[in-house]
Amino acid sequence: MKTFDCSSDHTRSFPAFDTQIRFINLPYVDPPSLQKSKVSREKLVTDHRGSYKPHVKEAIIKNVLSNTNSAPLAGLVFDMFYFLGLMLYLPGQEDEVGREFLAFDSDYIIPGYANPIPSRILPLFLFNEYGGYDTFVKHGRRFKETKGIIIDTYTELKAHATKCLLNDLEDNNLHHVYTVGPLIDVKGESVKLCFGDDSERDEIMKWLDDQPDSSVVFLCFGGLGSFDEEQVKEIALELEQCAHKFLWSLRKPPPKDKFEGPSDYKGDLQEELPNGFLEKTNKTGLQQLIAFQMVKDLGLVVELRLDYRNTSGEVVLGDEIARAVKCVMDTDNEVRKKVKEESEKSRLAVMNGGYSYAAFGQLIEDILGNMP
Template sequence: MPLLHTDVDYEAFANHGRKFKDSNGIIVNTFSEAESHAVSALLARDDIPPIFNVGPLIDHKGKSLSGSDAVKRDEILKWLDDQPEKSVVFLCFGSGGGFDEAQLKEIAIGLERSGHRFLWSVRLKPSKGKLQASFFDNYGEILPQGFLERTKNIGMLCGWAPQVEILAHKAVGAFVSHCGWNSTLEALWYAVPIITWPLYGEQHMNAFQLVKDLGLAVELTLDFRRDCPTDFVKAEVITKAVKTMMEQGGELRNKAKETSEMAKKAVMEGGSSYVAFGNLIDQWLGCKP
């Protein structure tokens, strides 16, 4: 959690922030309706450069795939096609979001006990000195004995996952996420409510905003709190969060749908981000000071 402690990473981040004030403008991948409090506070200040909220900027198409990646993508989407609408919990934690074997087993137990369908991008925690989590195929050697057989009719495991296409699929009803900002915007765009599991960086602040401010998420863990003794999340906590979202999350789904509509209006002609992008172009062209 480098942004929440006074260490080298925090100081580097703070230095970047100080440099922002030397710029001619700050471009932000967000839309004003999603972060109205922060946007209003920044716009009220006269000691910082202009703020241009031009998002959400999302790569809807993704990279072109071939070979085994294309085959896997097709397998995943075919599996989703066979599931009922909004019935699947999608778990994915970004390129650096992996877990040790003990936590992977706990996730498996929690998912199985929830009784809900799931699509899980499984990754091991990055080895020391590396940033990206690693994929593996020998699920049976790490996950609880018999898990694969018992959940074969309701669950699918994968390594790499075409996240945007999955979030856009009608079968997906919830997203267990690390709350990285790109993933958050993708979920908001496609009206998928989030179950928060922040891991590092600014993800804890994003999770707090989703749960406490926007009311778009169920808290699985906000583990920056001082009363949280460990980063390890137990199976019963995972089960409770999944069941809460899938069985009692109607209000969150409605709020996610409303936010999705706001996001799409923001980038349409006349929307807040459309106007902001026009103002940015004007500044680039020298039409405005």
Template sequence: MKKIAELVFIPHAARGHIAAMLELAKLLITRDASLSITVLIMKLPGNPNLAAYTDSLVASNSFSERIQFLDITQSEDKINSAETNPLVFVDLFIKNHKRHVKNTVTDLFQTDNSPRRLAGFVVHMAWTEMTDVANEFRVPTYVFWPSPAGWLGLNFHLQALREERDMHVDLRNKLANDYTNGGELWVPSFANPVPTGVIPSMVLDKSSADVFLTFVKRIRETAKGVIVNTFAELESHAVGSMISDGKLPAVYSVGPIVNLKGEGSHAFSVGREAQDNESNIIEWLDDQPDSSVIFLCFGSCGSFSEDQVKEIATALERTGLRFLWSVRRHPGLTTKDTTTTTTTTKLAFVSDFVDPEEVVPEGFLDRTAGVGKVISWAPQVAVLSHRAVGGFVSHCGWNSLLESLWFGVPVATWPLFAEQQLNAFQMVKELELAVEIKTGNSRVVDKGVVSAKEIEDGIMRVMEPHSDIRKRVKEISQKSRKTMIEGGSSYSSLGRFVSDVLENLY
């Protein structure tokens, strides 16, 4: 009986991250017939849409005979429900599931005559606690890194600095001081010095940094390799710096992993309502000239104050351009950051549609009826792939940036939180593939309002038809597609990963 190499995938509970890992799973089983995959779903509390989303994926998955889904979500009773730090809560959540993962995997492979053999774990970067479980089964752990290679390299660098200094507070104080004085940090994975203001705030908050840099330490010390959603032609410096380091796990750059069907990337509704909305949007785009529409979308958690929405609306009217604007209301909770004097926002899941008339200025829809369309949910992949779209104002989530590059649509950056400021810096300064509306900084959630003039200027720059950035984006778009086919760098890197998995097994 032919043996089947089984990989256990443990994705993050966020929809976009699940979608990216599922695309990786599909690539793997297409690549080698001896591979099969079990995906363990653990749903974070407070996300009622995830169950419907995972159910829809299972039902529509054409590879379902070799990709199975198991929901092993446990009660959060053992987790401190009063914990407000998201990273600390996630750490407690995953620790609470370790025993259940072990029991589930044990049950999967308890029959001696099964053709399946456990080949390893592939875990999301925040789930590295599961390396302990993989070690109990004496199989390797591979980490899926859904963000840029530059951010991975920065984390390796910060973790090494913390180990060298022996006290995290020294590193945190140094970065905070450099931030205050407009400092920069030289990082091996970046060709240019990185402004400390764009380094994600999780490394400045002690509780968050203790958790996150522990994730990174486990990757460095216990992971067999890191699967990165990027490609060598895009991040040649970052990927090369880690490969040449000699002390890090293997790095497999296998991207861009782009969910071309748009499953889960930004969809917050399933079924007939979402299908009808998408049809309506695409029909509107079909009536627009080529490259004439500026698309504004800020991801699953992006939202703005009433004053900021007014400035965006004013800017769009001033440009006179056609536009498609995704607006959503976010159930944010304002809290006080105990480590600084600044106010921060605790993010929650978005689950509702928004009536555009409730959020845009009065009369705006009437005045722009001939040139613009305001929507709530956006079928982002379908929009970016449409010939009418000529530019994208984005929050700079990595999935969104890879999608924009794949389809050759230049970006105007407007990062909001997490590593998005770093992504924006990389796109604008490091790679010269985007224009800047707002860089932002990671330490302070800016309560100021970006002016209509700044927004207008950024939109006009990104929509320039013959700009150098547009030419570079078109070139990288062509490279992104070639890298995924036979002979391409990502195709080869994925093949190296498959060979390593099978070699370890046999």
């Protein structure tokens, strides 16, 4: 039997810290084919994850419940990346309307969002009639059945959203919402976990340390963010022409017919980038392919396009990128000032006496209180 080595690529690079965390490998389940299927990718992903339930149950029984050397089971934490306010809104929307969203619908008033949301900027799965919408309605219902939700944010940053979320969940008798974020490492130790190669880490950190304060443009689109070759070259051309130092997290898009996410580029990037780009920017830029793993602080951004769809074939042109870069690097820009203010608030939130510090303490207390 093949095994799904969930720790092989990431956890093997962890230094030998003194920790009680155990990684348990589950049997491998073949993913479904994406070829010639009308079923949405979101439903396929959810169904595939659901196929691991028997293996998870068996692992818990074998390694925890039947293991006399194991600590008692206090609870299960399931890690998911979703638009939480939107997910909690969907069950009520479904009960009232009974259908997926439509492109010509009027703006939506969704609790947790301070302004009405145009349908053109909503996630595409909400418009999908082949399982995408129904899948997330079910996720929303399941969220409301939990004993609590842990959120990587802090109350001061998203006061309106947090208040709406607390009100909604309290109405549904959800016990607790733990705003424990942002998950930042104030001691600077977690950067060691992001790289298996110390020399690679040291090169990046030294390069950043050598730059003047607030002088580097950091382009990162998250672990799931990737672009096709045409868009990559458009971004590269603008970075080449701008006068700012930059650090770019570049990820390879998944094959269209494969059940995969974005991945790291292997080897030479010349084919993806404009001719001579690496040579021309070797003193002003650094291509760090896994820099997205270094992102710990919660930041604010300058808008390019809210309605951009990388599945539609459209390309954000260089002049739009140039305007955004110029805006974010302007020392008098309000967004830049706001980011600096929130950065300090985020650090205070996770320190002793901060709201997130207290919320995390409450989480630990509730977990211990739930032990048999």
